Amino acid sequence: MAKLRSPVRVETRKLLFGLKATTFVCDARLQSAQFQNRRDPSRMIIVHRSTKTKGKWQTSHFDERGATGDVQDESCTAALKELSPREWRLRDVSPKR
Numbered sequence: 001m002a003k004l005r006s007p008v009r010v011e012t013r014k015l016l017f018g019l020k021a022t023t024f025v026c027d028a029r030l031q032s033a034q035f036q037n038r039r040d041p042s043r044m045i046i047v048h049r050s051t052k053t054k055g056k057w058q059t060s061h062f063d064e065r066g067a068t069g070d071v072q073d074e075s076c077t078a079a080l081k082e083l084s085p086r087e088w089r090l091r092d093v094s095p096k097r
Contacts, residue, residue, distance in 0.1 A: 007027050007093060008030060008090055008093055009026075010022060011023055023080065023081065023083075024080040024085060024090070025077055026077060026080055028096075029095045030047075030095060031048070032046060032094045033047045033048075034046050035047070035083055035088040035089060035090055036088065036089050037087060038086070042063055043061075043062070044062040045059055045060065045062070045083065046062070047060075047076065052072065053072055056073060056074060057072070057074070057075060057078070057079040058071070058072055058073075059073065059083075
């Protein structure tokens, strides 16, 4: 049985002077992904298709008190750009079936 690859992965790009940029990227199979803050585990982010605007992606923010806000983006990759793999840990992924 073939092992399924996650629709969310970490990509590292080399920049000038030996610096590296690390970001999350996604593919078309992603339905939603949950991230947890590495320093404050009560902070969570869920990236999913927008519930407000058809065709867009939404980043929903949560803390210990509940929902704290959301951001609308044009694509999944754009929604993931605000999340640094150094600050956020991928907790759960829901791929399309």
